[in-house]
Amino acid sequence: MKKKSCVILAATGTVGQRLVDMLSKHPSFDIVDISASKRSAGLKYRDRLKDEWHLPSEIPEEIGEMTIKLTDPKEVEPADIAFGALPSSEAKVIEPKFAAAGYYVQSKASAMRMEADVPLLIPELNVDHLELIDIQRKNRDWSGAITTDPNCTTVGFAFALKPIYEEFGIKSVVANTWQAISGSGIPGVPGLLINENIIPFIKGEEEKVESEVLKILGKKEPSGVRNAEFRIASTCTRVPITDGHFETAYINTERKIENIEDVISCLKKFKGTPEFLKIKQKLSYAPDDPIVYRSEINRPQPRLDRMAGTVPGMATTIGRVRRGIDDYSVNLCLLSxxxxxxxxxSSVLGAEVAIALDLV
Ligand SMILES: NC(=O)c1ccc[n+]([C@@H]2O[C@H](COP(=O)([O-])OP(=O)(O)OC[C@H]3O[C@@H](n4cnc5c(N)ncnc54)[C@H](OP(=O)(O)O)[C@@H]3O)[C@@H](O)[C@H]2O)c1
Known part of the structure; x- marks a missing residue:
């Protein structure tokens, strides 16, 4: 298959560095340019990150030699795909310019996630939402497009809730999180504040979890997505863990749970929607089992389970699935x-899906 050219917007940040690492090793993508803010523009990537590269692998040789550009379609090379890892306030202004200039933008920012004509994609759960791209291109007169990935905290919940929603219906969910420091980017939370501590507030996080899951589990209709209608209440906290969000969900179901083994079984057998399974063999970043179920009483754990999956780090681990206070409730833990x-x-998988569906 011919490689797709791509640019990485905000290639110097926590997410941008991961994108550089993943895309430089990926056979379907050719990184033709990298960008960041004006504080980095003009510097060689290797020089800019000599003290701030945070991954155990080395900076890829070719990318290290690239000069960082300003994040503007007039400054960076033309390409099929723009991977966006910008802060939300910047993405809101910058990413539409890239979409208008013909790039297929795969965005990590929250700015456009809840717009009615913008897909909020978890391919295994809602690949049919990419039909919104046609509506988006008509609405906005873009030759490119914008697709968004969910917040890092939303992803694990969405995986746990989808099979239960399909099988038992959901009335409401109470969700709690213990979130890793890398989720707050570079430089992130100061060590003095987070060591030996839990910070019981992450700005905007609870609102994102509570709204995004409903869009992701929503139904694609001809005019757009009709959100799922259950209610979610969440408490999001930051803890001194490098990577891996630990989360719990208490789920009240519409239908009676005769046997808790039925819930475990629906989680274990979930592989994705029929639409997703049709294209799965074309996707190298899709793990064989997007949900890994652990029966041990002390799992999941961040250190043991964050790299779960046949594609390391791409599966959600679920454990401690047990009854709630009645036959209409279930309690579980997860790690993503x-x-x-x-x-x-998520961004790399999203772009693979777009290629598989000829959207790029
Ligand atoms: N970290 C996570 O686990 C995670 C998970 C899901 C979603 N996200 C989202 O992904 C995005 C990036 O997060 P992050 O954790 O990678 O943040 P980060 O480590 O703070 O990095 C921010 C990046 O944005 C660039 N930037 C800042 N202002 C800019 C501007 N005006 N123009 C162009 N580039 C600009 C920075 O470039 P300079 O180096 O030049 O300043 C840097 O590359 C955010 O929207 C975040 O909410 C993060």
């Missing part, structure tokens, strides 16, 4: 890698 499945890995 926030900078792989929750960030750069």
């Amino acid at each position: 890698h926030n900078t792989i499945r929750g960030a750069a890995g």
Whole structure:
């Protein structure tokens, strides 16, 4: 297959570095340019990141030699795809310019996630939402497009809730999180504040979890997506863990749960929607089992489970599935890698899907 050319917008940040690492090794993509803010523009990538590269692998040789550009379609090379890892406030202005200039933007930012004509994609759960791209291109007169990936915290919840929603219906969910420091980017939370501590507030996070899951699990209709209608209440906290968000969900169901083994079985057998399974063999970043179920009483754990999956870091691990207070409730724990499945890995998989569906 001919490679697709791509640019990475905000290639110097936590997510941008992961994108550089993943895309430079990926056979379907050719990185033709990288960009960041004016504080980095004009510098060689290797020089800019000599003290700030945070991954155990080395900076890829060719990318290290590239000069960082300003993040503007007039400054960077033309390409099929723009991977966006910008702060949301910047993405809101910059990414539409790239879409108008013909790039297929795969965005990590929250700016456009809840727009009615913008897909909020988890391919295994809602690949049919990419039909919104046609509506988007008509609405906005773009030759390119914007697709968004969910917040890193939303991803794990969405995987856990989807099979239960399909099988038992959901009335409401109470969600709690213990989130890794890498989720707050570079430089992130100061060590003095986070060591030996839990910070019980992450700005905007609870609102994102509570709204995004409903769009992701929503139904694609001819005019757009009709959101799922259950309610979610969440508490999001930051903890001194490098990578991997640990989350719990207490789920009240519409239908009676006769046997808790039925819930475990629907989680274990979930591989994706029929639409997703039709294209799965074309996707190298899709793990064989997007949900890994652990029966041990002390799992999942961030250190043991964040790299779960046949594609490391791309599966959500679920454990401690047990009854709630009655036959209409279930309690569970989950673990999802926030900078792989929750960030750069989602973007790479999303772009693979767009190629498989001829959207790029
Ligand atoms: N970290 C995660 O786990 C995670 C997960 C899901 C989603 N996200 C989302 O992904 C995006 C990036 O997050 P991050 O954690 O990678 O942040 P980060 O580590 O703080 O990096 C921010 C990046 O944005 C660039 N930037 C800042 N202002 C800019 C501007 N005016 N023009 C162009 N580039 C600009 C920075 O470039 P300079 O180096 O030049 O300043 C840097 O490359 C955010 O929207 C975030 O909410 C992050």
